[in-house]
Amino acid sequence: xxxxxxxxxxxxxxxxxxxxxxxxxxxxxxxxxxxxxxxxxxxxxxxxxxxxxxxxxxxxxxxxxxxxxxxxxxxxxxxxxxxxxxxxxxxxxxxxxxxxxxxxxxxxxxxxxxxxxxxxxxxxxxxxxxxxxxxxxxxxxxxxxxxxxxxxxxxxxxxxxxxxxxxxxxxxxxxxxxxxxxxxxxxxxxxxxxxxxxxxxxxxxxxxxxxxxxxxxxxxxxxxxxxxxxxxxxxxxxxxxxxxxxxxxxxxxxxxxxxxxxxxxxxxxxxxxxxxxxxxxxxxxxxxxxxxxxxxxxxxxxxxxxxxxxxxxxxxxxxxxxxxxxxxxxxxxxxxxxxxxxxxxxxxxxxxxxxxxxxxxxxxxxxxxxxxxxxxxxxxxxxxxxxxxxxxxxxxxxxxxxxxxxxxxxxxxxxxxxxxxxxxxxxxxxxxxxxxxxxxxxxxxxxxxxx
Numbered sequence: 001x002x003x004x005x006x007x008x009x010x011x012x013x014x015x016x017x018x019x020x021x022x023x024x025x026x027x028x029x030x031x032x033x034x035x036x037x038x039x040x041x042x043x044x045x046x047x048x049x050x051x052x053x054x055x056x057x058x059x060x061x062x063x064x065x066x067x068x069x070x071x072x073x074x075x076x077x078x079x080x081x082x083x084x085x086x087x088x089x090x091x092x093x094x095x096x097x098x099x100x101x102x103x104x105x106x107x108x109x110x111x112x113x114x115x116x117x118x119x120x121x122x123x124x125x126x127x128x129x130x131x132x133x134x135x136x137x138x139x140x141x142x143x144x145x146x147x148x149x150x151x152x153x154x155x156x157x158x159x160x161x162x163x164x165x166x167x168x169x170x171x172x173x174x175x176x177x178x179x180x181x182x183x184x185x186x187x188x189x190x191x192x193x194x195x196x197x198x199x200x201x202x203x204x205x206x207x208x209x210x211x212x213x214x215x216x217x218x219x220x221x222x223x224x225x226x227x228x229x230x231x232x233x234x235x236x237x238x239x240x241x242x243x244x245x246x247x248x249x250x251x252x253x254x255x256x257x258x259x260x261x262x263x264x265x266x267x268x269x270x271x272x273x274x275x276x277x278x279x280x281x282x283x284x285x286x287x288x289x290x291x292x293x294x295x296x297x298x299x300x301x302x303x304x305x306x307x308x309x310x311x312x313x314x315x316x317x318x319x320x321x322x323x324x325x326x327x328x329x330x331x332x333x334x335x336x337x338x339x340x341x342x343x344x345x346x347x348x349x350x351x352x353x354x355x356x357x358x359x360x361x362x363x364x365x366x367x368x369x370x371x372x373x374x375x376x377x378x379x380x381x382x383x384x385x386x387x388x389x390x391x392x393x394x395x396x397x398x399x400x401x402x403x404x405x406x407x408x409x410x411x412x413x414x415x416x417x418x419x420x421x422x423x424x425x426x427x428x429x430x431x432x433x434x435x436x437x438x439x440x441x442x443x444x445x446x447x448x449x450x451x
Contacts, residue, residue, distance in 0.1 A: 042079055046099055049075040072100060106153050108142040109198070113180070119200055120242070125193040126150040135387010150194050154184045157196075163285060172285070175268045178203060182268070199242075205272040206247050208254070216244065216381075217391045218427050221411050224394065228377050229255035232334035238347035239381035244389035245338040246270050246314065248381055252336060256310050263303040265296060266314030279306065296320040300327060313337035321354035328374035344378040344395040348405055351375075365403055372400045378407075384424040391427055396434055408432050 050071060076099055080092070101110035112121050112131055120132035126144040130137055144150040158165050158174045165172045170189045174182040181199040208226075211217050217225075228235055229252050237252070239245045253273050256262055262278045264271050269282050281303070284294040296313065297320035303311050304327055315338045316324055328335050339354075341347035348371060355367050380393035392413035398406045410432060415425040 042083060042095065042099070045079045045083075046072075046075045047102075049079060076100075106157070107144060107149065109153070112140070112142070113176070113178075113198070113200065116202070121196075121198040121200070123150065123194075123196040125195065132387075135383070135389075147193050150196065151186065154186065154194055154196055157182055158184065164287075169285070173268045175270070179270055179272065181270055201270060201272075205250055208251055211248070211251055214388070216248070216389055218411075220429065221391065221394060221427055224410065225252060225377075225379065226255045229253075229334065229336070230257075233376035234328045234333065234374055235336050235377045235379060236347060236351075236375055237336070237338045237379045237381060238341040238344060239338070240340065240342060240383060243381045243383045245381055247389075248379065248391070249312070249314070249336060249338055252379075253312055256334070260309035261307060262310045262312060263306055263308040264312045264314070265299045265303060267296065268314075270314060271312065273312075297323055300324055303327070304330075304332070308332060309334070311335045315339065316351070316354065318354055319358035321351050322358040322360070325351075325355065325370045325374045329370060341380075344380045344393050344407060344409075347378050347380070348375075348397070348407075368400055368403065368405055372397055372405055382413075386422060386424055388424065390424060410434065 076096055080095070101107060106113065108129065109121055109123070112118050112129075117133050118131045119134075120137075122130040122132070122137070123144075124130065126147045126149060129140050129142045131140055132138075144153070154165060157176065158172050160177070161174045163172050163174055165184055165186055167186075167188060170186045172184050174184070176182060176198070179201050181201070183197045184194065186194045208222055212219055212222060225235075235252065237245045237249050250271050250273070253262070253271065256273075256275060258275050258277070260275070260277065262273060262275055264273065264278060264280045265283075266281075267283050269280055271280070281299045283296050283299060284292065286293040295318075296316070297318065300311070300313065300320050300323040311324075311327055311332055312335070313320070313324060317340065324335070324337060339347050339350055341350045351371060352364070352367050355362065355370075375397050378393075378395045378397065379391060380395070381389060382392045383389055390413065391411075393409060394411040395407045395409050398408055400406065409430050411427050411429055413425055414428050416423050
């Protein structure tokens with residue numbers, strides 16, 4: 001196992017017995033101390049030593065992990081010994097951990113990524129790093145040494161997944177080894193310097209019980225959603241940025257049978273399905289020659305030739321919506337996806353707009369008819385004022401009356417009007433049964449979520 005993998009797992013015993021310092025505190029302190037000037041001096045000397053021995057190969061990725069690891073530890077031992085600093089075993093371990101993070105990890109971000117309480121890391125510029133903990137955003141005292149340091153870290157991240165970022169391609173979506181989602185923006189479009197956003201994902205994916213325990217959804221509503229997935233309803237999860245759509249999509253996907261062939265399609269692979277018969281595909285941007293782009297729409301079209309029982313699309317945000325509707329209407333029941341929208345009704349409008357982006361001169365009535373025939377259930381999820389994520393609406397698409405799509409709410413959210421209360425409200429049933437006039441829908445009444 002490589003050192004970078006051990007660091008990502010926070011395995012201090014394997015990482016040459018250097019402790020994971022972020023775990024020494026039981027409670028997260030959102031203000032972190034910046035390394036001292038003396039520590040930075042030692043770091044710089046270690047870097048100079050490595051550059052002398054490895055040259056530009058240090059950051060090129062051409063050096064094998066074990067070889068680079070050995071060079072790093074030899075350089076650290078040499079520089080610390082020459083510095084004649086009086087260090088306790090604890091201080092030495094702390095210094096070595098910082099240097100290893102700097103060279104083989106993601107610098108000041110490595111400690112944040114190891115902390116399970118942090119859900120998002122946001123670098124506005126090299127000297128401004130923010131984190132999200134339990135829905136609250138806090139600035140840390142950590143910072144990169146320079147813009148070049150931050151830029152080098154970004155290039156290391158995107159290089160690991162075969163992507164690039166430069167002035168001609170200043171935006172990129174990528175992922176870390178653990179699956180965390182990464183977005184990076186660099187000048188000239190980032191006016192104040194490079195920006196990096198990391199959406200962390202737990203090594204242990206959220207389960208049904210986790211969503212219920214955190215109050216995201218009620219037990220009876222989750223039983224309904226389980227039956228919808230088992231009954232091969234086509235489900236769309238709608239919500240704003242950071243509302244927890246992907247987490248809910250991952251949980252609902254767990255209700256798909258283990259004997260079904262599942263094709264997942266994403267911009268950056270995030271879904272963590274446990275079923276044995278899963279094929280994962282990821283879109284690809286253009287290469288340095290301006291060629292080789294593979295879009296979500298391309299992947300949706302190709303998935304139809306792969307004999308899928310289920311198609312799970314991480315997010316639909318463009319003309320791929322047309323191909324998704326066609327897939328749902330041509331025998332691929334039980335598909336799941338997410339869209340950005342504020343309400344269930346807005347989600348349908350958004351899908352209609354995205355279909356028009358395909359450039360085909362389709363009548364609006366025809367598009368709405370396709371939507372009604374394809375989509376069965378819309379799950380609306382919002383981020384509340386206290387930072388928690390809640391499912392606020394479960395709606396069924398029941399038909400088309402004239403030119404208006406008819407929907408009915410099965411569950412709605414009753415908001416707490418008391419501004420002093422920490423409880424945002426609760427998801428309640430409207431008492432309206434499913435319309436259930438589509439012959440391809442199943443009627444699964446058994447629930448296993450509490451087993």
